[in-house]
Amino acid sequence: MAAIELSEVRKVYAGGVEAVKGVSLTIPDGAFCVLVGPSGCGKSTLLRMVAGLESISGGTVRIGGRVVNDLEPASRDIAMVFQNYALYPHMTVRQNLEYGLKNRRTPKEEIARRVEEAARILEIGQYLDRRPGQLSGGQRQRVAMGRAIVREPAAFLFDEPLSNLDAKLRVTMRAEIRRLQRRLKTTSLYVTHDQLEAMTLADQLVVLNAGRIEQAGSPMAIYEKPASLFVATFIGSPAMNLVPLDGPGASPLATLAGPGKAKQTLGIRPEHMRLLEGGAGVRADEIVLDLSVSGVEVVGAESYVTGRLANSGPEIAVRVPGYSHLEPGASVKAAAPLGAFHRFDAESGRRLELA
Amino acid sequence: MIERDRGGRIFAHLLLILGVLIVAFPIYYTFIASTQTIQTILRPPLPLTPGGEFAENYGQALFGGVGRIGGVDVGTLLFNTSVMALGIALGKIAISLLSAFAIVFFRFPFRMFFFWMIFVTLMLPVEVRILPTYKVMVDLGLIDTYAGLILPLVASATATLLFRQFFMTIPPELVEAARIDGAGPMKFFRDILIPLSRTNIAALFVILFIYGWTQYLWPLLVTNDNRMNTIVIALKKMVSFADADTPWNLVMVTAILAIVPPVLVVVLMQRWFVRGLVESEK
Ligand SMILES: Nc1ncnc2c1ncn2[C@@H]1O[C@H](COP(=O)(O)OP(=O)(O)O)[C@@H](O)[C@H]1O
Ligand SMILES: [Mg+2]
Numbered sequence: 001m002a003a004i005e006l007s008e009v010r011k012v013y014a015g016g017v018e019a020v021k022g023v024s025l026t027i028p029d030g031a032f033c034v035l036v037g038p039s040g041c042g043k044s045t046l047l048r049m050v051a052g053l054e055s056i057s058g059g060t061v062r063i064g065g066r067v068v069n070d071l072e073p074a075s076r077d078i079a080m081v082f083q084n085y086a087l088y089p090h091m092t093v094r095q096n097l098e099y100g101l102k103n104r105r106t107p108k109e110e111i112a113r114r115v116e117e118a119a120r121i122l123e124i125g126q127y128l129d130r131r132p133g134q135l136s137g138g139q140r141q142r143v144a145m146g147r148a149i150v151r152e153p154a155a156f157l158f159d160e161p162l163s164n165l166d167a168k169l170r171v172t173m174r175a176e177i178r179r180l181q182r183r184l185k186t187t188s189l190y191v192t193h194d195q196l197e198a199m200t201l202a203d204q205l206v207v208l209n210a211g212r213i214e215q216a217g218s219p220m221a222i223y224e225k226p227a228s229l230f231v232a233t234f235i236g237s238p239a240m241n242l243v244p245l246d247g248p249g250a251s252p253l254a255t256l257a258g259p260g261k262a263k264q265t266l267g268i269r270p271e272h273m274r275l276l277e278g279g280a281g282v283r284a285d286e287i288v289l290d291l292s293v294s295g296v297e298v299v300g301a302e303s304y305v306t307g308r309l310a311n312s313g314p315e316i317a318v319r320v321p322g323y324s325h326l327e328p329g330a331s332v333k334a335a336a337p338l339g340a341f342h343r344f345d346a347e348s349g350r351r352l353e354l355a
Numbered sequence: 356m357i358e359r360d361r362g363g364r365i366f367a368h369l370l371l372i373l374g375v376l377i378v379a380f381p382i383y384y385t386f387i388a389s390t391q392t393i394q395t396i397l398r399p400p401l402p403l404t405p406g407g408e409f410a411e412n413y414g415q416a417l418f419g420g421v422g423r424i425g426g427v428d429v430g431t432l433l434f435n436t437s438v439m440a441l442g443i444a445l446g447k448i449a450i451s452l453l454s455a456f457a458i459v460f461f462r463f464p465f466r467m468f469f470f471w472m473i474f475v476t477l478m479l480p481v482e483v484r485i486l487p488t489y490k491v492m493v494d495l496g497l498i499d500t501y502a503g504l505i506l507p508l509v510a511s512a513t514a515t516l517l518f519r520q521f522f523m524t525i526p527p528e529l530v531e532a533a534r535i536d537g538a539g540p541m542k543f544f545r546d547i548l549i550p551l552s553r554t555n556i557a558a559l560f561v562i563l564f565i566y567g568w569t570q571y572l573w574p575l576l577v578t579n580d581n582r583m584n585t586i587v588i589a590l591k592k593m594v595s596f597a598d599a600d601t602p603w604n605l606v607m608v609t610a611i612l613a614i615v616p617p618v619l620v621v622v623l624m625q626r627w628f629v630r631g632l633v634e635s636e637k
Contacts, residue, residue, distance in 0.1 A: 053531050074537035086528035090550040099546070100536035147532075 002064025002077070002154035002187055003029045004050060010058035011045050011211075019045040021211035022059065027204060030185040032178070036198035037208035038234070043191040044159055046208070050189060051157050052076050064154050074104075079148035080157040083164060085140045087132040093143050094128040097150050111150075118146040121180070138169045145180070156181070158190040162197065174200060195235050199223070207231050225342075229349040232267050232342060238304055240267045241316045244346055249313025252287055256341055258353075263346035270304060270317040272340035276333040286335040291316055293330045298323055307332060382614070389413070389607035396603045408604065416608040423602065424589045425581030429609050432586040435501075436568060437616060439585055442505035443567030444560050451511050452552070455518035456544055460530065470519075477512040481573050489576055499580045508573060514559055521555055522548070557627035565617045586613045 004027040011020040019042040027033040035043045048054040050061055052073035060067050068076045079100075087096050097118060101111045119125040122142045132140055141161060148156055161177070162170045178201055181188050192198055198205055199219045207214040207222065207230075215227040226232035226240070233239040243250050245257055245264045253266055274280075282288055291307030294315065303324040306317045318334050326332065343352040388396055391406035420426035457463075458470050481488065488507045497503030525548075533543045549556075574585045584592070590609050595601045621628070 051531075051535065053534065073531070073535045078535070080532070080535050082528045082532065084526060084528055086526065086532040088529070088532075088547055090547075099538075103537035103542065147536075 003027060003062075004033075004155055004187055004189060005062040006046075006050070006059065007062075008059035009046065009049060009056060009061060011042070011049060011054065012057045019211055020049070023208075023211075023213055024059075025206060025213065025216060027187055027189060029187055031203045032181050032188045032190065032201060033204040033206060034190045034192060034198040034202035035206050035208055036192055036195055036234075037214075039193055041208045042211040043193070043208055047157055047159055047189060047191045050155075051078055051080050077154040078157055079151045079153040079155075080159070081141075081144050081148050081161045083160040085132070085144040085164075087140060087143055087147070089132055092129050092131055093124060093135070093146075096132065096143060097146050100147065100151055114150040114152070115146075118149045121149065121183075122146050137165050138173060141165065141173060145177070149180075149184070154187065156186050156188040156190075158188065160192055161190075162192075163194075170197075177201065196237065199235070207234060209234075225351070226267075227351050229265060229267070229344045232344070236269060238270055238317045240269050240342070241273075241314070242267050242344075243309065243314055243316070246346075247313060249289075249308075249310030252289060253341075256287070256338065256343070258343050260352070262352075264352065265344045265346045267342040267344060268316075268336050268340055270319040273316070273318040273334050273336040275305060275318055275320055276335055282335055283337075285338050287338060289316065289334045289336070291318070291332050291334055293326050293328050293332060295328060296324050296326055305332070307334075385607050385610050389604065389611050391604060393602060393604045396607075412604050412608050416605045416612070421589075421593060421602060421605050421609075423595065423600070424584060424592050427581050427584065427589070429586070429589075429612055431582060432584060432589045432609070433612060433616070435504075435583060436585040436587070436613075438501050439504045439570070439574065440564050440567035440616075442501065443508045443570075444563035446505060446509035447511040447514050447563050448556055448559055450509060451514035451518055452549070452556075454515045455522055456548065458515075459519055459522040460540070460543075473512050473515050476510065481507060485572070485576065492577055497577070499578055499583045503577045504574055504583075504585070507577075508567065508570065511563075514563070517559065518552065518555065521552060525551065554627060554630045557624055558630075561620055561624050561628045564620050568617050 004025075006023055006025045009020060009023045010018070012018050021042075023046060025033075035046060037043050045054060049056050050063070052068065052071060052075075056069050060069055062068065063076055063078065073080075088099065091099065094115060097115045098111055101114065106114075115128075119128060122145060124139065124142050124146055127135060127139060127143070132143065135143065141164075144161070158177075162173055165173060174197060177190075190201060192201075202219050204216065205219045205222050206216040209230050215222055215231045222231060223235055226235060229242065233242070243253060243266045245253065245266060250266075256266055257264055276282065276288065290310055291305075292311055293305060293307040295306045297304045297306070302322065303320045304317045305320055305324050305326055306315050308314070309316055316334065344350065345352055384401070387403065387405055388401060389412055390409040391401070392408050395401070395406060415421075416429045418428055418430065420428040454473065458466060458473075492498060492503050492507065495503075497506070529547065530543065533547055538546060569587060570585070571587050571591075574588050575591075578584055578588065581589075581592075586609065590606065590613060593602065593606050593609065
């Protein structure tokens with residue numbers, strides 16, 4: 001059990017690429033922290049610096065209060081789960097689980113007890129004598145987690161552990177990882193590019209962009225108050241609609257401009273808008289936008305209607321319950337409550353709060 | 356396999372059987388000759404069926420010694436050759452495993468320089484560097500020793516490149532997982548790399564054993580003492596210009612005995628050999 005503290009951690013690769021540009025972050029003891037960001041933003045680099053697989057160019061990493069910058073991975077008291085599982089192909093599942101413990105001279109009975117327990121928790125008891133090659137992807141992933149569990153480490157590190165699984169299995173395993181972490185209460189750092197995975201798993205969500213933290217906080221706090229345009233569009237699917245206030249079609253929104261002279265961009269999530277169909281009335285606190293429908297995406301329980309604002313403006317997506325029969329080319333009106341809009345500085349991308 | 360008409364299949368089989376006969380007949384004929392008296396051999400035509408001297412000829416060659424090579428028996432020759440072939444095969448494998456390990460998994464100064472040095476030695480087989488090598492062996496006092504027979508042939512660029520190629524297919528995460536599991540470099544080498552390379556090692560062993568077994572030029576130079584001869588060298592020495600001086604029956608026995616160990620190695624390791632060549636197990 002241990003907190004992970006990063007302060008001003010930087011990474012410059014030999015070629016001169018600055019992959020991580022000063023990241024400070026504290027993951028409290030027992031928390032599940034998810035690092036999310038687009039591919040190439042430095043998530044893996046950061047995780048690998050915590051693991052000790054990559055040297056740290058600047059700043060300090062503490063695990064359980066101890067500075068680990070110069071420690072070998074094996075001495076950092078961490079366990080890691082890799083995207084491609086990285087199981088030893090020539091060893092049985094049991095040997096895979098035992099290997100790390102044997103290397104640190106754990107007593108035989110203790111090894112047996114831990115393997116037994118991990119096998120029970122992960123329900124891999126019946127595969128213990130098989131080789132990884134004889135297991136399915138999901139089973140291999142369990143074994144990889146088993147290898148992490150038996151070490152009883154201070155922290156688990158996950159690098160996109162579910163990316164190699166099919167969509168359905170990914171959802172199951174996601175829930176299972178969450179349950180497991182709640183049960184073991186081991187501090188976890190989890191890396192993914194999938195914002196849905198990030199939202200559902202995290203106690204603490206950290207959005208990374210180009211080697212810097214864009215925003216950190218609880219998933220709902222980030223969803224409800226994205227700190228920047230980047231976070232606003234990255235978290236949430238379909239993405240938040242953005243309307244530059246000086247762009248075409250923005251005139252009905254002019255009243256929403258915040259104080260200051262800066263160029264502003266407004267954002268609104270598709271689920272906060274509704275279509276005005278069949279004579280539905282407009283409430284006093286709503287703004288009405290004219291859209292010309294460009295496409296309809298039916299998800300099942302709901303549909304997303306996308307349309308251009310005032311013919312030449314930005315595309316706006318609106319969530320509609322059930323099945324939408326709208327055809328491309330149709331003109332519709334959409335209403336959105338004033339309070340649901342987010343306001344951003346168009347140049348810096350930062351969130352602007354109303355005074 | 357493509358299903359073809361019956362006539363075509365029969366024709367193909369006849370062709371293959373003919374091929375086998377052409378390859379096998381000289382060996383069979385050598386075996387026939389090894390069971391005849393020398394008089395029968397010297398008076399052609401040689402019969403096509405085995406003679407009655409099997410026990411006599413093989414007994415004399417294996418335990419009695421052959422006059423023309425200083426009375427050394429073929430048993431000693433087989434032993435010498437086995438030591439050399441095993442030494443070369445195992446030595447080459449050990450050294451090339453270690454050098455490939457160093458080149459693929461470590462970052463040290465002049466790494467690529469050393470890699471190219473190894474690569475360049477491909478162009479320097481024993482025949483090219485034979486004089487300096489001989490001089491070094493004389494200076495080290497290794498003439499007429501097993502070490503002298505083995506050492507100059509032990510470094511292998513080919514095997515090093517082969518293992519390098521294989522090591523590069525090993526996912527880097529596997530190395531990292533081992534590091535997190537507390538395995539140091541040599542532990543990783545022993546517990547993970549070698550077990551993963553075992554089919555490659557087996558295939559290479561077969562090839563290198565035969566390479567070592569059939570060495571001619573180097574053993575000829577580095578051994579003077581008849582007791583240190585390899586079987587291939589001894590075979591050459593047994594044959595004289597004059598037919599009458601040559602114990603043809605014993606030559607035939609020696610020839611047959613020289614074939615047996617490589618054939619055994621191939622047959623016993625066939626399963627591994629084929630797997631090593633065909634599959635790249637990850
Ligand atoms: N070993 C390396 N050498 C040089 N640059 C690297 C190396 N590994 C990653 N990078 C660069 O660092 C950046 C971040 O990479 P990475 O941490 O793998 O991103 P992510 O995991 O978020 O996709 C990328 O621009 C990548 O090209
Ligand atoms: Mg990555």
